Amino acid sequence: MPNILRHLSYFYRSTIVLICSFLLVLAMGATTGSAQEWRKLDTSKRKVQFSAPGLEGWTPGISVKVADSFAGRSEWVCWRKFKSKEANACVTYQVSSYPGFEYTRATDIASEFPAFEKVDYTVSSKIQGFESPIGEIDTARVSVEAGHMKNCFTFNRYWGGTRMYVTGWYCAAAETALPEDVIEQIISTISIKESP
Numbered sequence: 378m379p380n381i382l383r384h385l386s387y388f389y390r391s392t393i394v395l396i397c398s399f400l401l402v403l404a405m406g407a408t409t410g411s412a413q414e415w416r417k418l419d420t421s422k423r424k425v426q427f428s429a430p431g432l433e434g435w436t437p438g439i440s441v442k443v444a445d446s447f448a449g450r451s452e453w454v455c456w457r458k459f460k461s462k463e464a465n466a467c468v469t470y471q472v473s474s475y476p477g478f479e480y481t482r483a484t485d486i487a488s489e490f491p492a493f494e495k496v497d498y499t500v501s502s503k504i505q506g507f508e509s510p511i512g513e514i515d516t517a518r519v520s521v522e523a524g525h526m527k528n529c530f531t532f533n534r535y536w537g538g539t540r541m542y543v544t545g546w547y548c549a550a551a552e553t554a555l556p557e558d559v560i561e562q563i564i565s566t567i568s569i570k571e572s573p
Contacts, residue, residue, distance in 0.1 A: 481533060
């Protein structure tokens, strides 16, 4: 009789381990989402709004994807190539129903974007906040040398307890000043359009 109990307890332990392992894998898959879960939406479904000097009349590259299983949304809107002498910008809006986006300071944004890897840049240690329709957005000035000098700034806004964020950068045209009132005006245009 004791051998039967030992085998039954082994069976139950093994079953519990298998069930827990399966639930762990399922939970991890639900929070991160595989590339197959993401589906593209028409660019007209974009929610993030952004406007800045020198971008007028230039059609941005837009990517909008959603993952229904975890209420994920990923939007990228970028104007011109980063090393261009003209003004350029890139803004991303990310959403997940699970907390988990790592908070990044405005002064660290440049190190997070591949566009900054092939240029020399200097980030100001000063973070300055400006009001926008989605709340206060932190900014940091960045000087970029890419064959020509550009005045830029990075920005970010996290909310929903690291479930949503808007982040990106803007660079004025080469050799163009970027005064504080222009940065404030640009930040005031950042918004999230409601779904129809």
